[in-house]
Amino acid sequence: MNRLPLPIALALALAAAGCGEPRPDDVPVVASAIGGEAEAANPSREPLEFPEAVFLYATAQGLVRFDSNGQIVAGLAERWIVIDEGRSFIFRLRDAEWPDGSEVTAQQVVRALRRATASNSRNPLAPYLEVVDEIVEMTPRVIEVRLRRSRPDLLQLFAQPEMAIVRPQTLGGTGPFRVEEDEQSGVLLRPAIDSERIAEEGYEGPGPAEFVQLHGERAALALARFAARKSDLVLGGTFVDWPLVGAAGIAPANIRFDPALGLFGLAVVEQDGFLAEPENRAAVAMAIDRDAIVQRVLPERTPVTTLLPEQLDSSAAPAVPQWAALTLEERRARARARVSVWRQEAEVDSVRLRVALPEGPGATMLWAHLAADLRSIGIEGERVAMRADADLRLIDAVAPYDSARWFLVTACRLCSEDAELAAEAARDAPTLQNRAQRIAEADALLSAEHVFIPIAQPLRWSIVALRLDAWQRNSRAWHPLDQLRNDSE
Structure with a gap:
């Protein structure tokens, strides 16, 4: 019992x-x-x-915030305009007070935003805000955020909790509480x-x-x-x-x-031994019974085999792995054959992979499925803590904004130089069209490399x-x- x-x-x-x-x-x-x-x-x-x-x-808010539907609404900024082909956001601040009753000024807001977007900031959103060129005070009530390139999803990032404006000394904000x-x-x-x-x-x-x-x-x-x-x-x-x-x-x-959109799957974090070859990583991906995991562990979710949940800002539909059309039995048969060939070539008796998962009853249920899936193709799994050395590590994260680049960067823990360059090219693309093309290229490369093994959307x-x-x-x-x-x- x-x-x-x-x-x-x-x-x-x-x-x-x-x-x-x-x-x-x-x-x-x-x-x-x-x-x-x-x-x-x-x-x-x-x-x-x-x-x-x-x-x-x-207790604090950014220039904008999310409403109950997840849509952008006014925060500290009562209104804003976008000019210069999407490279300049001009915000007009509303009247607001700090908890001590003093007035919130544009200068204070500018300083807070500069801290959040600085290259040495530990803010997890900072890497996605490198497009910000400068933040300046135009008047005591107006600030401008200038971008190196057009970014239509900027407001989604600015609405995140991490972009709330606080006083660094007291960490106090402007409400709504x-x-x-x-x-x-x-x-x-x-x-x-x-x-x-x-x-x-x-x-x-x-x-x-x-x-x-x-x-x-x-x-x-x-x-x-x-x-x-x-x-x-x-x-x-x-x-x-x-x-x-x-x-x-x-x-x-x-x-x-x-209906959260994000990543729920296994990132390859060690490419020595069995996981050094894309064909072997594909074998692990083919072994997983996603339907069973969703049914037992992730209610209301849908199994996925692609990195991107939908096209988003890519120029192509999500890249689908070649084995996706096969039945589970056919996938596992191919995966078992691949494991057997590799064992013979490497002259080893067994294949063992360390899988990093969090603590908790749901994670234990997930591990029961993953361990059985790996065993079905001749691999022994070992569950380890999330921060321990591992071969595969679970990613369970909701996307903070609607860009495929977040999915690419978050999933790419150990991807090839070509995939990294494609993701960087998407970041630095001079136009939205070129950005979309670079994103599609990076998605195709990551899918072929199998450096991330999708399972479902996060619960x-x-x-x-x-x-x-x-x-x-x-x-x-x-x-x-x-x-x-x-x-x-």
């Missing part, structure tokens, strides 16, 4: 014991972000954990009151229902809190913790899936109380805390 780990079992027992009436509408929204602590962090100095990103997006109370178990956020609402006759400030209590915690505790009717929202669910949703007894009406799930009627599924898998309820807008 399989048993849940003790912390998970205790959390679910707490949930069962606490079941009762649904939470009322006139109390703060209680939200859990899966991961570590929900606290302030500087994205220019260190990559953000998911709860840190949720906290940052709630302010920290009301920082507690040991979470943080209470109140809406930042703008001048227009203050001017409304009879307005006395935000009501309790407009506040948000944010927790950063493990998935088991977040699900237990929701099942016990003590929270309204769980954000940041991935395949790793998906099995816990069923164990927690969450009602199907509360389970929501995002992203949330647990949502019915009273959060403004929550919307979207391809960004991103859900701002100020856009959860229609009656709080």
Whole structure:
């Protein structure tokens, strides 16, 4: 009999014991972000954990931001124009205040953006913002972002949490929330009151229902809190913790899936031995039963064999591997033959590959499938930790913007010089047409090299109380805390 780990079992027992009436509408929204602590962090100095990103997006904003549908809306910039054939973005800032009441200036915004886009920034988006040539203050309320080449997807990058404008000393931002109370178990956020609402006759400030209590915690505790009717929202669910949703007894009406676009598959990170040859890497790709993995581990997702999920900004449809039209049995037969030939040529008794996966019940289920798939073609697999030395490493990431180049760069952990040059040529392309052609070339090269083994699109799930009627599924898998309820807008 399989048993849940003790912390998970205790959390679910707490949930069962606490079941009762649904939470009322006139109390703060209680939200859990899966991961570590929900606290302030500087994205220019260190990559953000998911709860840190949720906290940052709630207390700070960039020039633009995402709405509940994942579309671009105004942030610090009340409006903007694009000129010079897409090489110049001019933003007019709205009136905004820092938490201490001082005015946000264009000079401060320019400095923050320069830090985020600097070549030595640890901001994970910095490599995709190398197209930025300069950022200048035009007037106290207007800034210009000049690009070396046209980039129609720039606003999608600027809307990411990592591009939020914060004061480096305090890490404070301009809202849409302010920290009301920082507690040991979470943080209470109140809406930042703008001048227009203050001017409304009879307005006395935000009501309790407009506040948000944010927790950063493990998935088991977040699900237990929701099942016990003590929270309204769980954000940041991935395949790793998906099995816990069923164990927690969450009602199907509360389970929501995002149509996220990104990468979920195995990157080749060691090309010695068996993985040195493209034909051998193709054998590993052919061995995987994607349908079985999706059915057991990745609900609501579709198996994929291509690096790109769709054409995006490439000049060609996604490159399809030659074996894609074969049945699973035919693929495995070819893969077994390839493994056998290589063993004879290399004069080795066995082939063993180290596969780096995260911890968690969903990852354990994934490993069970991968180990069996590898064994079906004569390869023994060894599961190792994500940061350990490995031959294959799982990538599970949502694309931050709609460009095929993100897929190419993220998947290309160990690709050929030709593929790297093609990806760099796409970055430096003088026109959008030339960029699209270079992207198609790089996609074809990476597909032929089999340096990334696609499995499916990434799984992203949330647990949502019915009273959060403004929550919307979207391809960004991103859900701002100020856009959860229609009656709080």
